[in-house]
Amino acid sequence: MPNESWAWLIEKVIPSQRGAGRQIIDEVLARLQHHQWGSHDVFSVQLALEEAIVNAIRHGNRMDASKQVHVVCKMSPQRIFIEITDEGPGFDPEQVPDPTDDEHLECPGGRGIMLMRSYMSRVEYNETGNTVVMEKERTDLA
Amino acid sequence: MVVHRRMQVSEVGDVSVVRFVDRKILDEANIQELGQELFQLVEDDKRKKILLNFVSVEFLSSAALGKLITLDKKVKAHGGRLKLSNIRPEIYEVFAITKLNKLFDIKDDEADALAAF
Numbered sequence: 001m002p003n004e005s006w007a008w009l010i011e012k013v014i015p016s017q018r019g020a021g022r023q024i025i026d027e028v029l030a031r032l033q034h035h036q037w038g039s040h041d042v043f044s045v046q047l048a049l050e051e052a053i054v055n056a057i058r059h060g061n062r063m064d065a066s067k068q069v070h071v072v073c074k075m076s077p078q079r080i081f082i083e084i085t086d087e088g089p090g091f092d093p094e095q096v097p098d099p100t101d102d103e104h105l106e107c108p109g110g111r112g113i114m115l116m117r118s119y120m121s122r123v124e125y126n127e128t129g130n131t132v133v134m135e136k137e138r139t140d141l142a
Numbered sequence: 143m144v145v146h147r148r149m150q151v152s153e154v155g156d157v158s159v160v161r162f163v164d165r166k167i168l169d170e171a172n173i174q175e176l177g178q179e180l181f182q183l184v185e186d187d188k189r190k191k192i193l194l195n196f197v198s199v200e201f202l203s204s205a206a207l208g209k210l211i212t213l214d215k216k217v218k219a220h221g222g223r224l225k226l227s228n229i230r231p232e233i234y235e236v237f238a239i240t241k242l243n244k245l246f247d248i249k250d251d252e253a254d255a256l257a258a259f
Contacts, residue, residue, distance in 0.1 A: 018170045043201070043232050050168060050203050058170075100241040106215065108208035111240050115204055118239045 006074040006081070013068050014053075016061040016086075021053035021071070028073050032080070038140035044119035045080055045136055051112035052084045052132050060086025060130055082134045090129030144187070148176040151183070157191040157259055158183055159252065167202040177209035181216055190222035193255050197228035207242060214246065223247075227255040 008031055014020040028049060032042050053069065061067035067087040074081040099110040117123045122135040144151075150161045160180070164172060183189045194210070210226075217224040227249045229237065237243040249255035 040232065046201065047203070047236075054170065054203070054205065105241060105245055106211055108211045109204075111204040111207055115236065115239065 004076055004079070006076050008075040009073070011070075011072045013070050016057045016063050016065060016067050016069065018057070018063075020057065020069070021049070024071050024073070025049050025053070028075075028080075031075060035075070035077070037138055041136065041139055045082075048116045048120045048123075048134055048136070049082060051116050052082070052134065055112055055132075056084050056086035056088075059091070060088035062088065078138045080136045080138075082136075083131060084134075085131040088130055090126075092129055093125050144182070146179045148172055148179055154193075154256055157193050157256055158187075158189045159193045159195055159256075161195045161197065162199050165198055165200045167199060167206040170205060173203070173205045173209060176206070177212065180209065180213045184213070184216045184220050184222065188220070190220065191259050192217060192222065192224050193252065193259075194224070194226045195228050195252050195255075196226060196230070196233060197252075199233060200230070202233060202236070204240075207236070207240065211242070211245070223259060225249055225255045225258060227252050 010024065010027060012024045014024065025046065029042060029046055032045060053071065056069040057063065061069065070085040072083040093113060096110060096113055097104050099105070099107060099114055104110065113123075116132075116134060120134045121137045122133070124133050125131065148163050150163065152159050160183070162176070167173060167176065183192060214224050225247045228251055229248060234243070234248070237246065237248065247258070249258060
């Protein structure tokens with residue numbers, strides 16, 4: 001959304017370590033709750049943030065301590081924008097198999113991106129596949 | 143007596159009923175540990191009937207779903223049965239979106255699940 005005025009912005013660079021996203025996720029959730037976003041919206045944003053940051057650390061940077069993850073979150077009264085960039089080689093999200101296909105239903109992995117797409121209003125990757133942009137429109141009140 | 147850190151296990155008849163310690167099953171290290179504890183129930187303790195009671199669980203990530211899928215495979219490989227119960231609507235939605243509600247036998251509450259073994 002061009003020229004949208006964001007009421008709040010947070011930007012952090014986090015290391016490629018397990019749990020490194022905890023602080024920024026907690027800050028974003030606290031902000032949503034402070035502005036009385038509905039519980040389902042808060043759940044949705046938390047799930048998408050958790051999955052996207054874990055993907056960036058684990059699959060993007062492959063837990064490489066020399067690589068970082070860049071996280072930007074912007075909030076307006078009706079929308080949250082999230083951009084997460086890792087320093088890995090990227091990937092093609094179209095090549096990730098559908099985990100709900102019968103042949104993949106019993107595979108332990110591959111559900112994170114699907115959940116992000118289901119719970120957010122928009123999920124897009126850059127051409128390289130190392131940046132994901134997600135947006136969520138506010139749908140209900142607390 | 144086996145000490146678990148991520149879950150509590152009680153025996154109801156011949157069913158091992160598991161309740162989770164964490165309200166939010168998110169932390170990767172905790173998920174890893176939870177997986178090991180669940181797998182031990184099947185592989186070491188030879189439990190054939192396992193019920194996972196989600197009453198205390200408010201959130202879980204796809205990595206946690208992965209452990210449940212692996213557990214389901216291990217239980218089936220050992221000729222056992224796995225059931226899930228007390229899943230709150232927000233969490234059930236995650237199972238439904240990923241169609242894992244088709245893979246797992248999910249009951250409304252613990253009594254229903256126990257009766258179905």
